[in-house]
Amino acid sequence: MSKHKYRTTPDHSDTHLPAGVPYIIGNELAERFSFYGMKGILVVFMTKHLLDSAGQPAYLDDESAKGLYHLFTAAAYFFPIIGAIISDVLWGKYKTILFISLMYCVGHGCLALMDLGPATGMWDMFPFLLAGLILIAIGAGGIKPCVSAHVGDQFGHGNKHLMTQIFNWFYFSINLGAAASTLLTPLLLAKVGPWAAFGLPGVLMAIATFVFWLGRNTFIHVPPAGWKKFKEETFSPAGLQAIKSLAPLFLIFVPVFWAIFDQTGSAWVLQAQSMNRKFLGVTWLESQVQAVNPVLILTLIPVFTYVVYPFMGKFFNPTPLRKIGIGLAITGVAFAVSALIETRISGGFVEQASSNSKVSAWMPSAMIDGPADGLGWASDEIDFSDPDAARPELVFRLRERRPWTINAVEINPWAVHGPLPPVERVDEGQPGYEEYAAYLAERDRRKAMSKDEREALESEPDPANMAAAAEVWIHRPGAVEEVVQIDDQGNETRTTVLSWEQVGTIDLAPENRRQRLEFAPVEATKVKLVVTGNNGGRFAKIGEVRILAEGTPSALAEKDQVWPDVVALGYMPSIGWQFLAYIILTSAEIMVSIVCLEFAYTQSPPRMKSFIMGIYFLGVSLGNFFVSGVNFVLGAMKDAEGTTPLDGAMYYWAFAGLIAATTVVYVFFAKFFYRGRTYIQGEDPALAEAAAEAEGPDAH
Numbered sequence: 001m002s003k004h005k006y007r008t009t010p011d012h013s014d015t016h017l018p019a020g021v022p023y024i025i026g027n028e029l030a031e032r033f034s035f036y037g038m039k040g041i042l043v044v045f046m047t048k049h050l051l052d053s054a055g056q057p058a059y060l061d062d063e064s065a066k067g068l069y070h071l072f073t074a075a076a077y078f079f080p081i082i083g084a085i086i087s088d089v090l091w092g093k094y095k096t097i098l099f100i101s102l103m104y105c106v107g108h109g110c111l112a113l114m115d116l117g118p119a120t121g122m123w124d125m126f127p128f129l130l131a132g133l134i135l136i137a138i139g140a141g142g143i144k145p146c147v148s149a150h151v152g153d154q155f156g157h158g159n160k161h162l163m164t165q166i167f168n169w170f171y172f173s174i175n176l177g178a179a180a181s182t183l184l185t186p187l188l189l190a191k192v193g194p195w196a197a198f199g200l201p202g203v204l205m206a207i208a209t210f211v212f213w214l215g216r217n218t219f220i221h222v223p224p225a226g227w228k229k230f231k232e233e234t235f236s237p238a239g240l241q242a243i244k245s246l247a248p249l250f251l252i253f254v255p256v257f258w259a260i261f262d263q264t265g266s267a268w269v270l271q272a273q274s275m276n277r278k279f280l281g282v283t284w285l286e287s288q289v290q291a292v293n294p295v296l297i298l299t300l301i302p303v304f305t306y307v308v309y310p311f312m313g314k315f316f317n318p319t320p321l322r323k324i325g326i327g328l329a330i331t332g333v334a335f336a337v338s339a340l341i342e343t344r345i346s347g348g349f350v351e352q353a354s355s356n357s358k359v360s361a362w363m364p365s366a367m368i369d370g371p372a373d374g375l376g377w378a379s380d381e382i383d384f385s386d387p388d389a390a391r392p393e394l395v396f397r398l399r400e401r402r403p404w405t406i407n408a409v410e411i412n413p414w415a416v417h418g419p420l421p422p423v424e425r426v427d428e429g430q431p432g433y434e435e436y437a438a439y440l441a442e443r444d445r446r447k448a449m450s451k452d453e454r455e456a457l458e459s460e461p462d463p464a465n466m467a468a469a470a471e472v473w474i475h476r477p478g479a480v481e482e483v484v485q486i487d488d489q490g491n492e493t494r495t496t497v498l499s500w501e502q503v504g505t506i507d508l509a510p511e512n513r514r515q516r517l518e519f520a521p522v523e524a525t526k527v528k529l530v531v532t533g534n535n536g537g538r539f540a541k542i543g544e545v546r547i548l549a550e551g552t553p554s555a556l557a558e559k560d561q562v563w564p565d566v567v568a569l570g571y572m573p574s575i576g577w578q579f580l581a582y583i584i585l586t587s588a589e590i591m592v593s594i595v596c597l598e599f600a601y602t603q604s605p606p607r608m609k610s611f612i613m614g615i616y617f618l619g620v621s622l623g624n625f626f627v628s629g630v631n632f633v634l635g636a637m638k639d640a641e642g643t644t645p646l647d648g649a650m651y652y653w654a655f656a657g658l659i660a661a662t663t664v665v666y667v668f669f670a671k672f673f674y675r676g677r678t679y680i681q682g683e684d685p686a687l688a689e690a691a692a693e694a695e696g697p698d699a700h
Contacts, residue, residue, distance in 0.1 A: 021166060023214060024151055029173040030208035031101075031147075034108065034201035035076075035140050036294075037181030041189050041197055042069050043269045044287045049194055051125050055118040058126060063635030063644070066266040070628035072133045073262055077621035079141025084614030085230075086142070092224045093146040093153065094216065101209040104139025107132045108202030115195040125194075132198075145613035153222045167598045168301050175294035177204075182291035190285060230611075238605050245674055246603055246612060249324075250596070250619040253669070256662040257328055257592050258623035260335055260655050261585060264290055266627075267651070268578060271338065274345045277575045284575060292579055296586040304590050320599045321670040327591030328666055332659040334585035337577065339652035343556075344573045378421065378465075379540040384533050392531045392540050396547065398524065399557060399566045401648055403477045406566065407521045408548040411529070413466040414512035415541035417458050420446060435538075463510040465537030470508065472517055473500040475526040478639075500528060510535055514546065521550060527567075 046065040052058040060068065087096040110132030117123035151170055181201065189197035225233065233239045272286040312318040379392035398404050423439035426432040446454055479499040486492050506517040527547050531540040546565045553563035596616055604612035634644040634651075646654055 021151065023211060023218065024147065025170055025173045027208045027212040028147060028170060029177040030204045030211060031104075031140075031143075031177070032174045033177035033181040034104075034205035034208065035136070036178035036290075037185040037201040037204070038108065038111065038136065038198055039073070039265060040178075040182045040290050041185050041287050042072070043266050044186070044285075045189060045194060045197075046129075047270075049189065050129070051118040053117055053121050053124050055121075058124060061635065062270055063631045063638065066263075066270070067628045067631040067635065069266045070262065070624040070631065072137055073265075074621045074624035074628055075134070075137035076141045077144070077258075077617045077619075077624065079138050080145040080617035080621075081611075081614035083142035084145040084611045087146045088225055088608065088611050089227055089230045090224055092221060093150040094219060094221050096146050097143045097150065097212060098209065100139050100142035101205070101212070102139075103135055104143070105202060105205050105209065107135025107137075107139055108198065108205050110135060111198035112195050112202055114198070115193055141617070144617055145611075150219070153220050168305060168594065171594050171597070172298060172301060175297035177294075179291050179294035179298065182294065183288055186285040186287040189287075230608075233605055233608055234611065236605070239608055242604050242608065242612060243615070246600065247615060248669060249674070250600070250616045251622060252619075253324075253328065253662060253666045254592070254596060254616065254619035255623035255626065256659055257331055257588070258620045259627045260331055260623075260659055261589060261593075262620075262624055263627060263655070264293060264582070264585070266631075268338065268581075271342060271345065272575060272578060275341070275573050275575045275578065279575045279579070289575060289578060289582075292582040293586055293589075296583060297590070300586060300590055301594075304587075320595045321674060323591040323595045324599075325663065325666055325670055327588040327595070328659060328663040330584055331588040331592070332656045332663065334581045334588060335652050335656040335659065337581040337584065339649045339656060341573050341577050341581070342649040342652055345648075377542045377545075378415070378418070379531065381421070381423065381538045382540065383538070384540075394529045394531075394542070394545075396527045396529075396545070396567050397642075398526065398547065399562075400554060401525075401643065402554075403523050403525045404549040404566045405521050405523050405551050406474070406527070406547055406549050408516055408518045409472050409506065409527065409529075410514040410516045410544075410546040410548065411467070411470060411506060411508060411542060412512065412514045412544040413468075413508045413510060413541070414543045415462050415466050417460050417462045419458060421539060461510075461512075462537070462541060464535050465539040465541045466508070466510045466535055467531045467540045467542050468508055468510070468533040468535050469505060469531070470542075471502055471505045471530040471532060472519075473502050473528040473530065474522055474524040475500055475528070476523060477525050498526070505532070512543075514544065 043065050046060045046068065047062065048059060050058045050060065083096055083100060087093045091099070110128050114125040114128040114132075117125055117128065151166065181204075185197045185200065188200060224230075234243070269286050269290065272284075272289045277284040277286065277289070309318050309323075316322070377394055382392060383389050398406075420439070420443055423436050424432075426436040446457070449457070475498050479501075480496050481499045483495045483497050484492060485495065501522075503519040503522065504517045506515060508515055529542075529545070531542075534540050545567055547567040548564045549566045550564065557563045557566065597613075600613050600616040630646075634646055638644050644651075
């Protein structure tokens, strides 16, 4: 059987697009679909869908979810340095990509199988989640430096002028896959379940591996250098100079950019939950908003290539180092916008501090000062005739996350039928099947109606389910108490919980008016309503709540014209403001990430290109590791109030300040310290260009 002979150097007389590039770009599109589709729903999955083996919620809190998300991202960008060494020393880029991709596929399989645990009662989801994330981090990380370096290997001296254009198209394919998956997988998670949301990316990863294999006979296969040659080149004057020049850029400055940018998948997703996500005629899922970034990349790459960079060229030479510096600066602007958004959100949100309540839909206008529209709060199904049944609770954090002196609560219970509340499935013959059958019949009846008939029905008052009575409890600033629990083995557990004081009970008539409970002025940071009855229905509904304060209003409360109402779902900014932040941050990404990809390739000697690319990705890892550590520390420092030292907008301002300081230091580095040289694969080193891109004097 004859052995395949692959070309190991490009044809330097060829001025056309290399034949292997379409296979690499096709592979990258499918692989990035799988990676970003899985990664895009991680935070939402961990905070809303994670279950134990009994099918009970095992959700992570925000800090833990962000910490794990960034720890996974850090791992995914740490393994490139390992993959780079394997590629440059042992296997070469083609074999490394092909073999490690198989491990990648297994990781996706672990995530897709998580659902079987709760369904069969055999395992918790969390261990499978960890196993899948570890395997995907190894797989995605191991191939990452090789793929982009493999693109560059296809070019010779004759067609190197096409390299910038192809790297832009390479990045285009990444973002096309990311955009499609970020829009689709959140829908699958919400409407089908984790098995489909994580299974589809696994299928795409298998396709990506197959597409890459198809191009094996067209690629330039640069052979591995071996340990001896690798060490010679790494510790050669050129190799040491490349590391000396690029390591500060990639391991100090780039990490700060990625520490901020990658929070679009964590902090910005959680922020989107507290925003009005109806925008451009679409109600966006919080994790779908991330699709704005890849869509903007697809739009802005040509704009920057053909408009922005030529315009810059009229005033100064837009070298790679200058582009990176500008990108770092405007990254801080993007996070400043996020901080301003969070300042408005910190006017408040419904805090689901109770395990037996559910916020299904609450119009922000009804929570401030507008008329009750019936689209307020609705509990889960509950039997008020059962004395042992849990009472629905609704906990409000007061505006601006600060204490207020309050003296009254107003509730308008008026609510309409609204959309048909779902009823949990019950098999025939089991207790509760009659209610489930009635729900199915009503669902089918409504489906048969015209749109106008259905809207008219849903707009009718629903007096049976309106809350009939609610206890009002307040939480004073810092008030906590210790709860002691003893398990069956006699082990004692002490837990610190919030302390609550009841200030009264309000009896509610099913009428469309605000009904007031007054009490002696008391300083509070939270108010809890415990619904103790309705008018015979299966749910508890409240149309409007106002918590009234006395004293002097804050500037924000006065500006919002809500005073004296200090209830905490005061202001939900339009998701359009986060779209603005995405436009700014995506512009920064084009000038930092894309430029760094090409810069890492062109500034490294021929046998070190995967290794240098690995150093760049190690910088991405360091940035995410830093954010992970910050969030785990904040989680550990969270007090009983649920606040951290970087609560609310302070979290975003802290990172905006960090990138601003980093940019100042970077300017001095680029101007006075960077040295470098440009290399093209297979080109005579004597022809290598001096580092015209550097701001300082070149290396020779």
